[in-house]
Amino acid sequence: MKEDGTRSVHRAFDIMFLIAQEGQCGVTEIARKLEINKTSVSKTLRSCEDRGVIVQEPGTRRYQMGPRAYAWALAYRWQHPELRRAEAVVRRLRDKTQETVSLYVRSGLWRVCVYREESPRSLRRVIGLGSRFPLHLGAAGKVLIAWLPAKEQGSVLAALENEVLGDTPWMKDTLSAELAVIRKMGYAVSSGEREHGVTAIAVPILVDGACVAALSCSGPASRIAAHGIDQLAAEIMATVAEWKETVR
Amino acid sequence: MTRHYSIQVVDRALEMLDLIASASGVSFRSLVEATGLSASTARRLLRVLVDLGVVERMGGEPLYVLGPRTLEFVAGTASYDRVLAELADGAMNCLRDKTEETVSLYVREGKHRVCVHRSEGLGAVYQVVEVGQKLPLHCGASGKVLLAWMPDHERAAVLPQLDYERFSPTTPTGPEELEAQIVAARAEGVAISFGERDPDIASVAAPVLTPDGQCLAALSCSGPIQRFLGERLAQVKRATKQAADEISGLLAGRREGIAQAAGPLNDV
Numbered sequence: 001m002k003e004d005g006t007r008s009v010h011r012a013f014d015i016m017f018l019i020a021q022e023g024q025c026g027v028t029e030i031a032r033k034l035e036i037n038k039t040s041v042s043k044t045l046r047s048c049e050d051r052g053v054i055v056q057e058p059g060t061r062r063y064q065m066g067p068r069a070y071a072w073a074l075a076y077r078w079q080h081p082e083l084r085r086a087e088a089v090v091r092r093l094r095d096k097t098q099e100t101v102s103l104y105v106r107s108g109l110w111r112v113c114v115y116r117e118e119s120p121r122s123l124r125r126v127i128g129l130g131s132r133f134p135l136h137l138g139a140a141g142k143v144l145i146a147w148l149p150a151k152e153q154g155s156v157l158a159a160l161e162n163e164v165l166g167d168t169p170w171m172k173d174t175l176s177a178e179l180a181v182i183r184k185m186g187y188a189v190s191s192g193e194r195e196h197g198v199t200a201i202a203v204p205i206l207v208d209g210a211c212v213a214a215l216s217c218s219g220p221a222s223r224i225a226a227h228g229i230d231q232l233a234a235e236i237m238a239t240v241a242e243w244k245e246t247v248r
Numbered sequence: 249m250t251r252h253y254s255i256q257v258v259d260r261a262l263e264m265l266d267l268i269a270s271a272s273g274v275s276f277r278s279l280v281e282a283t284g285l286s287a288s289t290a291r292r293l294l295r296v297l298v299d300l301g302v303v304e305r306m307g308g309e310p311l312y313v314l315g316p317r318t319l320e321f322v323a324g325t326a327s328y329d330r331v332l333a334e335l336a337d338g339a340m341n342c343l344r345d346k347t348e349e350t351v352s353l354y355v356r357e358g359k360h361r362v363c364v365h366r367s368e369g370l371g372a373v374y375q376v377v378e379v380g381q382k383l384p385l386h387c388g389a390s391g392k393v394l395l396a397w398m399p400d401h402e403r404a405a406v407l408p409q410l411d412y413e414r415f416s417p418t419t420p421t422g423p424e425e426l427e428a429q430i431v432a433a434r435a436e437g438v439a440i441s442f443g444e445r446d447p448d449i450a451s452v453a454a455p456v457l458t459p460d461g462q463c464l465a466a467l468s469c470s471g472p473i474q475r476f477l478g479e480r481l482a483q484v485k486r487a488t489k490q491a492a493d494e495i496s497g498l499l500a501g502r503r504e505g506i507a508q509a510a511g512p513l514n515d516v
């Protein structure tokens with residue numbers, strides 16, 4: 001496979017992610033948004049359609065995600081039993097705190113939401129399944145970096161420095177210092193780091209000593225402050241510890 | 249009209265993703281064997297999928313499984329239950345049209361089952377199950393399916409913990425009675441309830457299974473007890489099992505027989 005082959009595959013996934021994000025797309029719209037010529041778009045769509053990953057709506061002739069894409073998302077869940085088990089503690093904590101609780105895993109220099117239970121309150125943090133955020137922003141991302149094995153953590157920090165923190169080199173030192181504190185405390189807190197007015201508290205979900213996900217409890221800053229950040233963090237850690245006893 | 253040719257390298261990447269999605273972990277060697285690609289092409293292609301985050305390495309062996317970015321394909325869908333409902337919708341409507349009874353999809357949540365999707369029956373009298381409704385696990389056909397296809401050690405832990413609330417004379421009264429019915433359901437591939445939760449309602453349910461045999465949900469067909477007798481009961485059982493198998497097929501990426509003919513019940 002040559003260089004252009006790699007590019008074709010990347011382009012195909014760009015197209016699929018765009019359709020997933022927009023809900024429905026036409027060929028012209030895809031070509032314009034991704035700056036790809038229409039012939040390439042049509043050919044790529046054909047490949048995806050053959051596999052049932054996308055389908056064309058007969059009436060509007062627009063494309064949307066198909067049954068294979070749904071099956072893939074479900075397959076991610078059943079292929080990761082350790083995350084599926086952790087869903088129970090997410091539900092328990094959402095019920096206890098009445099705030100949005102979610103699970104994140106690392107994907108390169110990003111964190112991706114793999115499960116979440118929303119706060120029942122009308123003013124709440126809304127995060128979609130599959131939402132992706134920069135790894136270095138927010139409590140959950142920091143937990144994911146903090147509990148990486150040393151060697152992997154080194155390469156992630158180096159990559160962050162190269163690709164993300166280039167303009168703000170001081171941030172790497174700040175981040176390293178912060179990670180040490182987070183590991184010592186057992187949890188991370190972020191306030192308005194990724195989104196203004198939102199506070200999050202995150203802890204690691206450890207299975208046999210390895211961090212398989214970060215659990216994050218987030219909500220409006222004022223409401224989280226009213227819980228008392230230390231108390232809330234203690235409650236989250238206690239609930240996770242309690243849950244771990246049950247899944248042994 | 250322009251002629252649309254697909255792109256071979258994209259076909260191959262999607263085929264690889266499909267193979268990885270159809271097992272609980274695929275080795276590089278079996279990927280090469282299944283795709284017929286050269287080892288170097290397969291390696292480069294796999295590398296792209298890993299870089300994109302749609303595939304990840306697991307364990308020391310190593311095995312490949314799907315990565316978290318596959319969830320971006322369902323961005324905007326509220327939950328896994330909704331994703332499952334979307335996937336099952338076609339087969340559920342088809343079963344409803346065939347039987348004219350209410351068709352529901354249940355998942356297990358601890359000691360309960362929750363209805364995540366429903367196709368309403370066509371008759372004047374049909375059973376109403378609300379989406380989101382939490383029901384006990386110890387009674388009803390779908391409860392028995394969720395228990396029957398659970399891993400043995402989990403079932404052993406759950407059975408003694410259920411409350412065995414009595415709703416009717418046929419409600420299972422304890423773990424022994426329930427276990428016997430579970431063995432029968434496993435042997436037959438479907439579970440049946442005659443009025444276990446509501447004395448007037450009968451239900452038939454079959455499991456929705458992942459390619460590696462995990463039970464994700466129970467598909468049930470339910471209605472007035474007098475319509476679930478004799479030859480018709482046998483037909484409803486076959487049709488329900490067929491519809492559940494069709495949804496399992498969608499999970500596994502089986503493409504043959506996806507479009508089930510929407511014929512009358514006695515054609516099943």
